[in-house]
Amino acid sequence: MYNISKIREDFPILSRTVYGKPLVYLDNGATTQKPRCVVESITDEYYSVNANVHRGVHFLSQQATNLHEASRETVRKFINARGTNEIVFTRGTTESINLVVSTFADSQMQAGDEVIVSVMEHHSNIVSWQLQAARKGIVLKVIPMNDRGELLLDEYEKLFSPRTRIVSVTHVSNVLGTINPVDKLIEIAHAHNVPVLIDGAQSIPHLPVDVQALDADFYVFSGHKVYGPTGIGVLYGKEDWLDRLPPYQGGGEMIKNVSFEKTTFNELPFKFEAGTPDYIGSTALAKALDYVSAIGMENIEAYEHELTEYAMQHLKEIPGMRIFGEAERKSSVISFLVGNIHHFDMGTLLDRLGIAVRTGHHCAEPLMHRLGIEGTVRASFALYNTKEEIDVLAAGIERVARMFL
Ligand code: PMP
Numbered sequence: 001m002y003n004i005s006k007i008r009e010d011f012p013i014l015s016r017t018v019y020g021k022p023l024v025y026l027d028n029g030a031t032t033q034k035p036r037c038v039v040e041s042i043t044d045e046y047y048s049v050n051a052n053v054h055r056g057v058h059f060l061s062q063q064a065t066n067l068h069e070a071s072r073e074t075v076r077k078f079i080n081a082r083g084t085n086e087i088v089f090t091r092g093t094t095e096s097i098n099l100v101v102s103t104f105a106d107s108q109m110q111a112g113d114e115v116i117v118s119v120m121e122h123h124s125n126i127v128s129w130q131l132q133a134a135r136k137g138i139v140l141k142v143i144p145m146n147d148r149g150e151l152l153l154d155e156y157e158k159l160f161s162p163r164t165r166i167v168s169v170t171h172v173s174n175v176l177g178t179i180n181p182v183d184k185l186i187e188i189a190h191a192h193n194v195p196v197l198i199d200g201a202q203s204i205p206h207l208p209v210d211v212q213a214l215d216a217d218f219y220v221f222s223g224h225k226v227y228g229p230t231g232i233g234v235l236y237g238k239e240d241w242l243d244r245l246p247p248y249q250g251g252g253e254m255i256k257n258v259s260f261e262k263t264t265f266n267e268l269p270f271k272f273e274a275g276t277p278d279y280i281g282s283t284a285l286a287k288a289l290d291y292v293s294a295i296g297m298e299n300i301e302a303y304e305h306e307l308t309e310y311a312m313q314h315l316k317e318i319p320g321m322r323i324f325g326e327a328e329r330k331s332s333v334i335s336f337l338v339g340n341i342h343h344f345d346m347g348t349l350l351d352r353l354g355i356a357v358r359t360g361h362h363c364a365e366p367l368m369h370r371l372g373i374e375g376t377v378r379a380s381f382a383l384y385n386t387k388e389e390i391d392v393l394a395a396g397i398e399r400v401a402r403m404f405l
Pocket of ligand 1: 029092
């Protein structure tokens, strides 16, 4: 049973007001709110365990290390990786992507080699490749989409050439909500002997993910979008690939032996974890993953699907409503514009009604160009949102729309 009132009690912030109105938080695509167990994990660990991990002989250091490494196992289990050596802690999706892009381009790509991305990528999965493109002469090829916001698989297949070295695509679009058929994208890439990096920032909070079933070579996500703390994220990489890539940053922890003549590097995953890791964050992230696992990712997916269907149905009834992203398989993100009302005006006025939405290009300007718009209003739902909140959103949009008539 999905006990929504009990779930909402776990998130103290949801009962606050803004401008005297009950908060309706619909900006979950940007970041999610935190359940009590996550926040308490942070204070508890600072109050009772805190010590630097891995190199300490003393009790607290060992306890902190055990917590940190147990968290790695929680992440492994959550995405069904083969081993904890395939789980690298980073600062978030952006850092995970940059780690792969930079080390992959350095070690596996030459001038003229190609990477395939999609038209609906977040800037983090475009600009990081462009930096390498400028440095190494790498070429970006782009998978187009149809007007519903679905990638064109036939066109995707045509992009492969003998110079294709990697495919780097998002699992779920942060603007359109499209759930891309990443299993098929990966299968096609592998038929060309090309590895695939999946940006899981918007999928991990909403869908069960099994990296082995997908056969993803790299899969990345951020803790803060899945009810965990800010500043921690994950890079999953197949052992074989992580072994082949060079270190990303130099420092403590990532080395085996250092001399001025020759330095040897630590084993996986530590080769990619230079410096003191966010061990407080990893414990809290594990708590967040335990929290969603206890509810069940399948249950969360079904609940959010129902919310999204309800919202799509009600928002479409609003005169002048234009929704961007009507894919067959859609996650809980709805981007829209109403009449000629600027997205910023809509967002600002909804805010005065207590409704938090995001406005703008959502770090996906190339997608905005494809849609022929400058930005949208985006409502994104999480496991704690309700149909009543969607009613408040719909009424709020109608009220704002009437002001512009
Ligand atoms: N990719 C996608 C699809 C996203 O939605 C986001 C966050 N908006 C990112 C990458 C970047 O995530 P972070 O800022 O947590 O690194």
